[in-house]
Amino acid sequence: MRDVRRGMRDGAVAIVAVVALIAAFAFANVAAFIGLSSAMPAWLAALALAGAWIAFGVLVGLGVFSRVRRWRLSKAFLTSSEEVQGQLEQARDDAGEAVRATLEQLGPALSIELATAAIPSAGGIVEGVLDVSDDAVEAIVEDLPAGSVVNQIWGVALIPGRFGLRIATTVLRREAPENGRRERDG
Secondary structure (H helix, E strand, O other), X not given: OHHHHHHHHHHXXXXXXXXXXXXXXXXXXXXXXXXXXXXXXXXXXXHHHHHHHHHHHXXXXXXXXXXXXXXXXXXXXXXXXXXXXXXXXXXXXXXXXXXXXXXHHHHHHHHHHHHHHHHHHHHHHHHHHHHHHHHHHHHHHHHOOOHHHHHHHHXXXXXXXXXXXXXHHXXXXXXXXXXXXXXXXX
């Protein structure tokens, strides 16, 4: 609540200051008008005072405009479309190069993270595929007259794959060396 009062007080002070400056400006103009009207007719004094303010406004406007021309947004409006098009294409190409460089740096790290996240579930998926294939072979054994021969051939064909799967599962499920040391030391 105290901040609200302080803000209102500061706002009131700012309003009073602006009103005081406007009043001072008006009184200065009236004083200049009265001073000029004693030396020349009133209509000429008013025109001279208006001309002085116009000149002042033009000078200030030129100063502000020269600063505005340096702004990036004004460059888009004050330059030719071919120049702007070339600058935009160059900026787009530079941004594309920056993205490619960033992806080249992030690519290996992201692939390692993705592989690390996917490997634990990959063993389960492969085991599930082998179980489904075993079920399919058993169904064939039941339906075909020579099904037991197919089952034996299928079992022999899958021996290297199952052996590789056991090795891969053992390696992938093994804990990192640091974790193993901590458990043994702890």
